[in-house]
Amino acid sequence: MISTDIAIWIGALWVIFAYSFIIRDNPLFKFCEATMIGTTAGVFTVIAFDNIKKLALLPLIEKQAYINIIPLIIGILLLAQVSRRQFYLSRLPIAIMVGGGIGTAMSRTITSNIVIQLRSIMVPLPKTPFEILNIIILIVGLLGTLLIFTYTRERKGPFGWVTKIGEYLMMAAMGSTFGLLITMRVTYVITRLQIIVFDLLGLG
Amino acid sequence: MTETKGMDWLAFFRKYRRQTTQSLIIAIIIIPLIRPLGLPLPITERPKAVYAIIETLGPETKVICSMNIAIGLMGDVNPGTIAIFHHLFRRGVKLYIVGFNEDGVSVILEPYILAAAKPEIYGYVYGKDWCVLGYVPGGTVAWSTFAANIRSAVQYDKYGNYIDDLPMMKGVNSLNDFDIILDCGGDHTDIVVQQWADPYNKPYISSAGIGGVTIWLEPYFKTGQLDGYVAGVTQGAEYEQLVGISGRALSTIDGVALSNLFILTLVILGNIMLFKSKVR
Amino acid sequence: MYPIAIASLVTIIFVIQYFYPDPTLSYMTSQIGNWGIIFAAYAMAYGLVNLVTRRAMDVIKSRGRNLYSLWILIMAVVTSTLGIFGGIGQPQYSWIYTFIYSSLGATLYSFSYLYTASAGVRVLRVKNLLTALFLFGAVFTLLGDVPAIRSFVPQFFDLRQWITGELARGPYIAFNMSVGIGIAIMGLRVIIGAERRWAGIED
Numbered sequence: 001m002i003s004t005d006i007a008i009w010i011g012a013l014w015v016i017f018a019y020s021f022i023i024r025d026n027p028l029f030k031f032c033e034a035t036m037i038g039t040t041a042g043v044f045t046v047i048a049f050d051n052i053k054k055l056a057l058l059p060l061i062e063k064q065a066y067i068n069i070i071p072l073i074i075g076i077l078l079l080a081q082v083s084r085r086q087f088y089l090s091r092l093p094i095a096i097m098v099g100g101g102i103g104t105a106m107s108r109t110i111t112s113n114i115v116i117q118l119r120s121i122m123v124p125l126p127k128t129p130f131e132i133l134n135i136i137i138l139i140v141g142l143l144g145t146l147l148i149f150t151y152t153r154e155r156k157g158p159f160g161w162v163t164k165i166g167e168y169l170m171m172a173a174m175g176s177t178f179g180l181l182i183t184m185r186v187t188y189v190i191t192r193l194q195i196i197v198f199d200l201l202g203l204g
Numbered sequence: 205m206t207e208t209k210g211m212d213w214l215a216f217f218r219k220y221r222r223q224t225t226q227s228l229i230i231a232i233i234i235i236p237l238i239r240p241l242g243l244p245l246p247i248t249e250r251p252k253a254v255y256a257i258i259e260t261l262g263p264e265t266k267v268i269c270s271m272n273i274a275i276g277l278m279g280d281v282n283p284g285t286i287a288i289f290h291h292l293f294r295r296g297v298k299l300y301i302v303g304f305n306e307d308g309v310s311v312i313l314e315p316y317i318l319a320a321a322k323p324e325i326y327g328y329v330y331g332k333d334w335c336v337l338g339y340v341p342g343g344t345v346a347w348s349t350f351a352a353n354i355r356s357a358v359q360y361d362k363y364g365n366y367i368d369d370l371p372m373m374k375g376v377n378s379l380n381d382f383d384i385i386l387d388c389g390g391d392h393t394d395i396v397v398q399q400w401a402d403p404y405n406k407p408y409i410s411s412a413g414i415g416g417v418t419i420w421l422e423p424y425f426k427t428g429q430l431d432g433y434v435a436g437v438t439q440g441a442e443y444e445q446l447v448g449i450s451g452r453a454l455s456t457i458d459g460v461a462l463s464n465l466f467i468l469t470l471v472i473l474g475n476i477m478l479f480k481s482k483v484r
Numbered sequence: 485m486y487p488i489a490i491a492s493l494v495t496i497i498f499v500i501q502y503f504y505p506d507p508t509l510s511y512m513t514s515q516i517g518n519w520g521i522i523f524a525a526y527a528m529a530y531g532l533v534n535l536v537t538r539r540a541m542d543v544i545k546s547r548g549r550n551l552y553s554l555w556i557l558i559m560a561v562v563t564s565t566l567g568i569f570g571g572i573g574q575p576q577y578s579w580i581y582t583f584i585y586s587s588l589g590a591t592l593y594s595f596s597y598l599y600t601a602s603a604g605v606r607v608l609r610v611k612n613l614l615t616a617l618f619l620f621g622a623v624f625t626l627l628g629d630v631p632a633i634r635s636f637v638p639q640f641f642d643l644r645q646w647i648t649g650e651l652a653r654g655p656y657i658a659f660n661m662s663v664g665i666g667i668a669i670m671g672l673r674v675i676i677g678a679e680r681r682w683a684g685i686e687d
Contacts, residue, residue, distance in 0.1 A: 010583050014591045022226045022598065030552055036592060037535075038556040039585045042563025045532040046577070047306055048525035049568050051341050055518045071519040075526040082530075091487035091683045093523040098674065098682050099491040100516045103498025104344045106671030108398035112429070113664025116402065117657050120427035134650045141654020149662060166655070171614045173652035175621020177419065180436075180648070182467065182604055182622075183460060183629045184280050184415040187437040188594035190233055190459040191279030194452060197237040225605060226598040243632035248641070275586045276593030310572075311586045345517035352505070356514050394660075414629075422649050423656050438631060461630040463601070468626055470605045471619070478609050 141169040236458030253432030263296040271308035272389030280413040283440030283453030289321035351379040393420035
């Protein structure tokens with residue numbers, strides 16, 4: 001039985017309009033694009049305003065947190081980017097953002113991305129031939145991939161062989177990621193088509 | 205005549221290759237939606253690991269759930285997330301939900317996740333058994349701020365209630381007060397590991413998209429920083445089977461299977477044609 | 485000079501706070517974190533102004549004939565007005581967010597699969613050893629993701645698990661470490677003031 005819920009009809013129409021691009025570019029698809037661009041701009045502006053309200057304006061007004069005047073003023077300096085002469089003023093808020101972002105990432109990444117990853121390859125001695133093979137592949141793959149990104153040395157001799165094997169293993173790894181990507185993205189299409197088949201038309 | 209007909213079809217396909225391939229993919233996906241194939245589905249190790257962990261939880265366990273499903277990943281992540289929520293509610297845990305992207309708690313949580321895994325049918329009361337602490341903006345810094353001191357990141361829940369008025373927030377001040385981490389989304393696995401799981405030494409399970417398996421999920425699972433994951437709609441369907449619920453994941457995987465086989469067929473045909481043209 | 489020093493100082497504060505969580509330092513880092521969000525909000529607001537200005541110029545130059553620019557303008561202004569003056573919970577804004585922004589966004593994002601699939605068919609060709617290995621990784625991962633094949637020939641799934649879990653493990657540990665080393669080096673460059681491109685200063 002065909003649904004009479006307007007929400008389902010809207011969802012189904014978006015799918016039909018967007019997928020009409022398979023045939024060729026057409027006004028229905030352009031309408032979808034324009035709607036998306038406009039709504040996204042509006043939504044992000046609302047989120048921005050909401051953040052300023054929650055983090056600066058409300059604490060300033062309700063709790064007299066006068067320190068929040070500082071980001072409200074410094075933030076305005078960011079808009080100086082549009083002017084070539086006053087561009088230098090925007091460096092102050094950018095400096096604070098860069099410092100905060102890189103400081104947070106740097107302190108944690110050393111532990112999680114380097115130390116613990118290295119610890120993971122320090123495994124007990126392998127017992128079976130299959131485990132020995134896996135360990136060899138792991139170490140060669142790790143060293144080879146790391147050494148690929150060394151550009152200060154010519155790839156000759158043993159260094160060249162290790163980087164070559166690292167390249168091969170990296171391509172196999174990329175292939176598996178590509179396969180997973182295809183599997184992942186097909187579910188998005190299926191979910192959208194389920195709106196038409198299950199929700200709108202009541203089939204299945 | 206037959207040869208000319210064959211060439212016309214080939215010429216047509218060469219001229220409209222993209223349109224033909226994409227239309228055939230859509231048609232192949234729609235068939236199992238209308239007429240399910242009922243293909244068998246064996247259950248794999250990673251969802252079993254998550255199941256075993258959740259089976260050890262009880263009514264006094266506090267679970268912190270970061271709801272960061274992006275709109276584009278809904279189809280891939282929702283089935284596993286819904287099945288895990290059913291399982292958590294069945295175990296009677298205390299569930300605290302917080303979001304660090306705009307979509308998770310604002311758009312996806314209520315109409316999709318909670319509409320399917322209804323807490324009220326398990327006798328859950330808001331504020332006493334489960335709560336939604338809302339969206340915390342700020343990226344990586346927000347995760348660490350929340351973990352160190354919840355009240356410095358969140359003062360009101362999603363519905364405007366002051367969080368100290370919620371009975372279940374009594375004595376809960378930082379990530380130290382939770383027993384297990386559940387991340388729904390998978391895009392932030394590295395941040396969860398760096399900001400929550402490692403510094404606070406908590407068990408961590410994830411409901412994620414399948415695209416992150418080689419990049420984050422498997423490497424962190426192998427190092428023990430991630431204790432189990434349900435990735436993608438196939439593992440979501442497996443988890444539905446484990447928990448004993450019937451969701452949309454089972455109808456989705458038939459489409460996944462057919463489209464994967466179709467793409468493989470085209471790849472094999474393409475390689476045969478390439479090989480033949482090289483031999484010629 | 486001063487912005488470079490400020491970036492360096494803020495980075496040092498964050499790093500010290502991680503290893504020595506003093507209450508004063510924790511307060512400073514959480515405040516600076518909030519400031520970053522406020523600055524990003526200003527940038528987003530500037531983006532809207534930019535979009536509205538350009539589209540308005542399009543509409544004026546075309547004397548209203550460019551309907552798409554007009555529609556973008558209408559949607560941007562209506563959505564932002566409803567959200568700013570009514571709040572995020574306002575019914576009409578919520579309606580636009582759920583039925584237009586999220587629904588259409590998910591649909592357009594799903595569209596990328598069709599291009600990934602048709603591109604994949606062209607990319608997965610054996611031209612040399614590297615592309616053969618790429619094909620090997622992709623094909624056996626795709627086969628292993630078909631549950632029916634998995635139940636009749638479980639070895640395909642074991643092979644897929646081996647490819648994603650063991651074969652790909654070394655390279656992806658290397659990627660994670662490279663990312664970590666890269667971030668650490670970038671952090672050190674910011675601390676010593678060697679990284680200046682963010683300020684628009686070329687090396």
